[in-house]
Amino acid sequence: MSLSLETMLQLSIILPLLATIGIVATGHKPDLREGVTIGTSLVLLYFVISLYQGLQLGESISVHWWELLPGLQISFSVEPLGMLFALIASFLWLITTVYAIGYMRSHQEQNQTRFYTCFAIAIGSVMGIAFASNLFTLFIFYEVLTLSTYPLVTHAGTEKAKRGGRIYLGILLSTSIVFFLLAIISTWFVAGTLDFKPGGVFDSDVNKLVAGTILVLFIFGIGKAAIMPFHRWLPAAMVAPTPVSALLHAVAVVKAGVFTVLKVCVFIFGIDLLALLPTTQFLLYLAGASILLASLVAMRQDNLKARLAYSTVSQLGYITMGALLATSAGVMGSSMHIATHAFGKITLFFCAGAILVAAHKSKISEMRGLGKQMPITMAAFFIASLSIIGVPPTGGTWSKWYLLMGTMEAEQHILMGILMISSLLNIAYLLPIPFHAFFSADKLSSSGGGIKEAPLPSLIALCVTTVGCVILFVYPQPLYELAKAILAT
């Protein structure tokens, strides 16, 4: 059975959505149901890899579905940045499903069918975002992603979940309706098109103030990129079960946000125009402030997931900053960081979930000495932390390197300083955790008996992503090639 690349492109979006039917149908047979999810994610991965191979051979793959409004198409195409995002998302969906099986079953969660269904819809939307060939298509799937992740965030159904869900939905929908939609329509009005084009869609003689305002609207409107002050939804979403936090808030939702930022900066504005806009500098400082402030807040969090959430806000700031630097190194650093941060953060969240399920601990102060009972988990935590900090032998090294180069290229010395200070802060809020786990005595409880390692599926998933962090350091070529190709088109 050999499908054309175009068919595979369409199927990569439709398949997860169709899988929901299978998941709902097998809802009462958990093993079969999980089989549907895993099967679908394997097929999806196969499609995405085939598309990647096609892209490498220089094929141009695009599909046009439907003209929704006169002049506004729903259409998809494959380009390096989208390919990067799709590869990460589809691979990590598979891994997260394995993790989730372990987590949901040992935690004996309710409504698992609803969980896997919404997960599938969310991944389908992510594919839609990754392969969208114009802003209109991207916006549609962006909104579908927000709505399909709401039931996942409020999974627990408790008052706390409801409140968290309110903040989540409130911020994401408000920013997208008020700012993002306005930015899109303004772009449509000023530039006449919403297609992603290398070099941007605006004429070179566009009014810089107008374009600058539109840029501000975009950055504030893409709430999923969690730029302050619209970042509150991320910590609020931590009320979700950990597999949700892991895939969605380390990978899918947040990466959809910064991916959109990158796409807008590179393919709507174009880095040449970006450098000339009056508001770019202000937004760069905003991103820098986001990086620093989020790191500082992270240091003060005792709840592990909250600390990781603020860390994510900070790391997303890196990517936004890299995009706004409007240099090739900046764009490359941002794109690579999408991948390296995804692997690093998802590992950290996997560990947090494992600790919750196996040891029933969520506060960092209670995790001293845990290394003895959960050595693999804490070792993975350590390696993933290194990736976030950006030191060898983990992939984060390369992305941080290019981001620093980007700040130098753009002569943004303050931002360079911010990046370096932030790395120090990363050390401060991440490394103590594995350090205390291994080297501190277990002061608080002597109930050493009873805490075992994480459930096996979760453990396997954890290890795979940790290895991924290391592989990204040792063998960064594919990532590097993709990142480089973004500006080359």
Next chain:
Amino acid sequence: MLAHLPILQVIVPLMAAPLCLFLTRPRLAWLFALIVSGLAFVISSLLLQQVMTSGTIIYELGGWDAPWGIEYRIDQLNAFLLLIISAISTVVLFAADTSIRQEIPAEKHTLFYVLYLLSLAAMLGIVATGDAFNVFVFLEISSLSAYALIALGKDRRALWASYQYLVMGTIGATFILIGIGLMYQMTGTLNMEDLSIRLPEVEQTRTVFTAFAFVIVGICLKLAMFPLHLWLPNAYAYAPSIVTAFFAATATKVAIYLLIRFTFSVYGFSFSFTHIPLQMLFVVLGLAGIFAASVAAIYQTNIKLLFAYSSIAQIGYMIVGFSVGTVAGLTATLLHVFNHALMKAALFLALGAVMYRIGGVRLTQFHGLGRQMPLTMAAIVMGGLSLIGVPLTVGFVSKWYLIVALIEKGWWPVALLILFGSLLAIVYVWRIVEAAYFKPVLAGTEIIKEAPLSFLIPIWTLVLANIYFGIDTRLSVQVAKAASQSLFGVSP
């Protein structure tokens, strides 16, 4: 037969209405009404087809030439509205038999269908006619049948709401009558086409200004434009559910039609928009309506009242689109007429289903409803998403066009305010979602079953239409644009 379609559109339901009295069994009356409404829908589709291909249809009643005789003039604008009214009427009527069994005493069922068909005939008449006084007559027929229909509601507040509506509605209709009288005095004609030719000569007189003012104020009262909206919330909330579903989707749309018809076709664009500060007035009142009504909706505990206030807000959107005064703005308004009809009909029918099973629509009664009536609640969520303007629903299409029209005109602050207004919709829709899905069922309530098929079929037809027309926008956009363009082309 085909040549007489314009008059048949009105005559068929009009004649059918008293015939219902001969049908002793309410079931028969329902079937009869459904068939008649379906016929009206078929006629309106044929008319729309004809208009889109060959242009305006002119039909002279009794063969008398205009302006001495009454003529029916069907152009793209009318045809669009005829389609909407008859389509919604048919779909809503599907659930009527089941719904009124719980809400109206059995001996009044046949009378319900009589009034319903009268109301339908009258609304079709208002839209189809080309004579100003004919408009008044049909307007009063539709209003009187509306007062009676609303008074059929179970709660005694329906009587009070109907009375208040009667007083305010009669004042509004009388204002329109005064306006028509003044216009007749100055031009000697009642035919709208003829008026548009003769009015420019006498435009500058105080009489014509006064006529315009009376007509516009009268229409705005029927339209429930802020601040003349006070009759609407109670009237919609306490009327029988089928009545609310029908009127929420059609009555105010007819008033918008009248507004557009009088300002564009009769008085002409230049008079209406430039000699009188209509634009500024309507933008301000439209925005005020959006915000005041949306905020009021947020605090309601009666869900029907909540969506009634939401309707007032949506009318505000239509008025803002109208006030932009460009083809794009008018297209946005007409699109929203179509889309809002779909949204609100679905929502109020779903509320009717809830009313049928539970007997009330307080927010507290919605607790846990997501599990007990999943299909109905899902329909309400979809309707709510459409109200918010999520892509792939009709609500998004209207919003897109409205914002584009505003930006084209350069009214960025208004565009921003419109978008902020949509956020308020998120708040009041989400209150219902949270109550239905997050709260446990109140202790002591019986097990509630899902709504019966007679409800589910029309509700989900409308919901799927919401989604379908949100994706395949060709019909609505083409007709709205054609209507808008012809209105701008025709008026001086």
Next chain:
Amino acid sequence: MLIGLYNYWVVVVLMMVGFYIVIAHGNLIKKIVGLSIFQTSVFIFYISMAKVDDGTAPILAEGISQYSNPLPHVLILTAIVVGIATTALGLALTVRIKEAYGSIEEEEIQTKDNLDC
């Protein structure tokens, strides 16, 4: 001007009287009466508008050349019928309201409604 246009003055006075009664009085029947007066003023407006100087009633007869305009008369016949129907409906509603609320005073009805909520 005042004397020649006296019919319009009558119309205006009646209109305002009717309107005032509707707004200012709380008794439901008085409101309907006010509405009636309001509508009657419009009837007088149309009919007085129709009178042509030296015109007789618009019935074809030998030897008469000047007729008053019959069209407004026709329109007003329709409007009068509408007015009757409205008044009848309003009064019927008043009867039902009296049965349901025990009162036909606006304030008392609203108080009862507020107590219900």
